Amino acid sequence: MTDHTTRLDHIVLWVRDPLAAAGFYDRAVGLEPVRLSDYSAGEAPFPSVRVNEETIIDLMPLAMAERMTMLPGAAQSSGHPVNHVCLSLPADRFDALRSRLEEQSVPMTDLSYDSFGARGRARRSFYFRDPDGNVCEARHYD
Template sequence: MTKNSMRLDHVVLWVADPVAAARFYTEAVGLEPVRLTEFVEGKVPFPSVRVNEETIFDLAPHTFADRMRMLPGAADSAGHPVNHVCLSLPADAFEALRARLERYGVPLSDIGHDSFGARGSAPRSFYFRDPDGNVFEARHYDA
């Protein structure tokens, strides 16, 4: 595709309850928890979940906003989800994710077809929300 060495490292999601969010992402979405025990023990400010070997979602509590001083106005982003985050999976994992979300009673969009993304046109995709209102797209590519 491209020889760009830049990679997506992490996405910070604002959540009301990081433990409940971690439970959703591990049980319903199938991601691996990172630093959850340390968060519960009060040793780290937020837990994360691993998307793949290179990418995690940080689950930042709304109360963490007052620490967001890296840029003027950064704290104002608390509670404002991004438009959506897209997860690309193999076709069998796509099916498994959809089935798992259905078992958890997560509302799902209809299956979309031929939406454009980083790897071209994906034959199928669908959308869902996490318990904090963050919108996710799941898709798979043929190869």
């Protein structure tokens, strides 16, 4: 039987320093770096962080914008981050994330309740920024 499910494979964020960005997403957000040593050795054009077994966030250096020629206007997307990326976590990991961000003095919004998302109404959510100004939302449904 053919699987017709659409899944999110990856998101690309523009970052000034991919190593610093990977460190932030590892330490503060709890997302495991991917290809970090390959990037450091010059063997990969950018590192990533793993969201889950199917999804990663690529940390694209702003310096690569001029080489983005696969689609007209792609280079101009540099410096124009998406509105935000939302991470859905179980309640215990949601609380652990908020604690890690507090420990590292990352500014966060107050908690919101019952905001709508892909799985219906989330119990709690909040927003924070990464060091490059990309806005992230964290939420849990359970």
